Each structure stands twice: as C-alpha cells, then as structure tokens.
Amino acid sequence: MKIIDAHLHYEKDAYFDEIARVAHHENSEEHLREQYVQRGIVHGIVMGNRPVSEVACHYPEFLSYCVGIGDIEAFFAAPEASVKFVRRHLARRGCVGIKLYPGYQSFYIYDERLAPLYEIAAACGKPVAVHMGLTASEEALLKYSHPLVMDEAATRFRDVSFVMCHFGEPWFTDAAAVLEKNPNVTADLSGILEGKITDFDAFLQEKRFYIERLKGWLAYLGRYDRFMFGTDWPLANLGDYIAFTKEIIPRAHWNQVFFENANRIYQLGL
DSSP states (O other): OOEEEEEEOOOOSHHHHHHHHHTTOOOSHHHHHHHHHHHTEEEEEEEOOSOTTOTTOOOOTTEEEEEEOOOHHHHHHSHHHHHHHHHHHHTSTTEEEEEEOBTTBSOOTTOGGGHHHHHHHHHHTOOEEEEOSOOSOTTSOGGGTOTHHHHHHHHHOTTSOEEEEGGGTTOHHHHHHHHHHOTTEEEEOOSSOOBOOSOHHHHHHHTHHHHHHHHHHHHHHOOGGGEEOOOOBTSBOHHHHHHHHHHHSOGGGHHIIIIIHHHHHTTOOO
C-alpha cells in the first residue's frame, strides 16, 4: 500500500531535534527518507512557516510544501506585497497549497483581510490548510483555532478548498458538523499522537474513550474520501501513526485515506 504523509514539518532546529528524539527518530533528511522508504510513504507535504519572501526555498524531491503565512501581522500590514510572494510560491511545481496558523497567531480565518489570499488560492485551485484544534503552546488562544471558526470561513469563501488540519482535535463533534455542512472542507488526521508508544495495545485501552469517539464521528460522517493520513513529523513515531490510523479507519477505506485523497486534494499527480 502506498502512503502520502499529508502533514509534516521540515525544520532543522533544536526544538524539532528534541521532539524527533522523543519519537525515536532523528530530525534529518537522511533519516526521514529512510523511514519513508521503509514504511511505504512515497511522498510528504511540508506545512511551511518560513517568511513568504523566501520564494526559492528548497525541499527534497520526495516532499512538496504549502507556503505558510508565518507572520500574519506582516501579511495584514502589507497584503499586496505578501500576496505577490504567495502567487510566486503557488506557481512553483513543489508548492501545493497555503498554510494558516490561527491560535498560534491571533486572527480569525474568516477575516475579510484574507480575501486576496483566498482569491489566489481559488484561482490557482490550491487548498488552504489551516491549523485547527489544540496547540503546542500555552500562549496560544484556542478561540481562534476552534473548528467552528472554519464554518464561517468556508461559508464566506465557497470557492476555496479548506483543509482542517488535525480534524480539529479534540473537538471532533464540532469538526464533524463543519465537514458535514461544508462540501469545500476536508481534513487531515495529523497531530493526534506524539512521542513513541511503547505498548500499543495498552495505549488503545488507556485512550479508549478518546479513540472510540474519534472513530464514532468518522463513521457518522461516512465520508472517508475527505480525510487524509498525516503524521505531523517529527512529533510522533511514523510506525505508530500508521498503526493508529489503521485502527480508526476501516480497512476498506485505507487506500483512500492513506493515498488517494491527498493525491487528489493536493493535486500531486502521483
């Protein structure tokens, strides 16, 4: 079975080095490439957060990227300049979408000041991936990253294809409602695990309340064509994440969730 990792991070710094070690990985291109080959992961999509002016950013050939709006205040201060840079990113072969970071940054994704960005995304046919759900920082504000916020954005900007990252965890009930109502919203299942699981069966038992509700809302929707596998590398162990995703997704839909959906939604042509 071929796999696409629809959500990872690719930065060389001390923070990512440490969380990779906790997940029993090494934060390096060589190790990531080796792990991908070993586990049948044929491609990955990096969620970028570098300055949009870095148009010549380079990633290995087995990775595509979403250009991240890492500084929303800079975007709002000079939207025309930022939009020009984003347009140049989206014209590159390796750039498959846009990434927003509400919660980590204080803004609502339905803000009308984002309209020029959404217009470009719609015109280019590229999705806008959005951090939704809990954050890794205590300084972040969850009111900006609650999945219900995406309902208003998806309704106002119907021509935009939104990707709800992390399926808005842990607000799966609200996330499911947003997907059910809005046909222009899909989701990835990244960011739900972290570190290395030492006893997988014990983990499933200990977290059964959480896992059963996640599985229940996925089954309630019954739209496995709108969910993508993702690891949030280097946050979690890759082997654990594949096993976990197989646990929450019925076998009949594995090919869709692990490969076909990301290939279609991000237009990878694999």
